[in-house]
Amino acid sequence: MKALLRQIRLEAQGIHSYRLEPLPNEQFPQFEAGAHIDVSISEGLLRSYSLVNDPSDNKFYEIAVQLDVESRGGSEGIHKLWQVGQEIEISAPKNNFELDETAEHSVLIAGGIGITPMMAMIARLETLGKSWELHYVSSTQSSAAYLERLQPYENAHVIFHDNTMGLRMDMAQIISEAPSGSHFYCCGPERMLVSFQELMSSKPEENVHYEYFSADTDVALDGGFKLQLMRSNKTVEVEKGETILDALLMAGVDIGFACSEGVCGTCEVKVLDGVPDHRDHFLSEADKETNKAIMVCCSGSKSETLVLDI
Ligand code: FES
Structure with a gap:
């Protein structure tokens, strides 16, 4: 879809928000809390x-982008190139981080720019009149986005690492003090998500929700295996130093991807046979064990051949 970039706002140091609106006489699809969109930054870069x-308001979409000092073109391209009035190509919303609207109580844990999906969740939980609490950690006050919007809520707890009081978020305590049956949501840096997953390992899987926005992914580059593409009727060799995605694109197979580091879910492909070497942070451990899907941007193969449904 095309969208009109109507407004850019400085939300915090290094974080801009972008208000995207439909073109005249068009409408954006409805979206759910936790959803994301893919945006096209330049040719081939999503x-x-x-x-x-x-x-509840789909007249516009708002995203917030933190300038990453180690940007591989994504956040830097947006911060430097996007200008108000420009048309931007975007996908329809997709949701890999769904809010369970039936939960009696929701515990939202955010680190840095991981606050973004929580803002939509808070709006939705407020609309539903549901009980929630937020724990939001940022390195400094000036780098924390959306503090003004959170101010009215007593149940929104914000902690700054640079705080002279030496406060730190005690995730174990937050989890242990939550009412039984709570649903837990976490979005933040990789270290935070790893601790969250460890602390939540004894909770029922359906109560645990998390989303990585970037990760230090150990991409599989060993190659030395074949891809059998059932629907395209092709066989593709994956050479050493290549990802499956590289090999597919080189072979002219059109496949969607965005993050290239196993966190967004865009490049998911169904596996019909073979054993993937899962390296992503998107599929759950239970999903990985079934070997029914693979994120081709970062995962490899433990078997000589992988049969894919593409
Ligand atoms: S492109 Fe994001 S998970 Fe593969």
């Missing part, structure tokens, strides 16, 4: 960003 605004 990135995924969570929708921040209240899902």
Whole structure:
């Protein structure tokens, strides 16, 4: 879809929000809390960003982008190139981080720019009149986005690492003090998500929700295996130093991707046979064990051949 970039706002140091509106006489699809859109930054460069605004209002989409000093073109391209009035190509919203609207209580844990999906979740939980609490950690006050919007809520707890009081978020305590049956959501840097997953390992899987926005993914580059593409009727060799995605693109197979580091879910492909070497942070451990899907941007193969449904 095309969208009109109507407004850019400085939300915090290094974080801009972008208000995207439909072109005249068009409408954006409805979205759910936790959803994201893919945005096209330049030819072949897509990135995924969570929708921040209240899902009850689909007259616009708001995303927030933090300039990453080690940007591989995504955030830097947006911060430097996007200008108000420009048309931007975006995908329809997709949701890999769904809010369970039936939960009696929701515990939202955000680190840095991981606050973005939580803003839409808070709006939705408020609309539903549901109980929630937020724990939001940022390195400094000036780099924390959306503090003004959170101010009215007593149940929104914000912690700054640079705080002279030496406060730190005690995730174990937050989890242990939550009412039984709570649903837990976490979005933040990889270290935070790893601790969250460890602490949540004894909770029922359906109560645990998390989303990586980037990861230090150990991409599989060993190659030395074949891909059998059932629907395209092709066989593709994956050479050493290549990802499956590289090999597919080189072979002219059109496949969608965005983050290239196993976090967004865009490049998921069904596996019909063979054993993937899962390296992503998107599929759950249970999904990985079934070997029914693979994220081709980063995962490899433990078997000589992988049969894919493409
Ligand atoms: S492109 Fe994002 S998971 Fe593969």
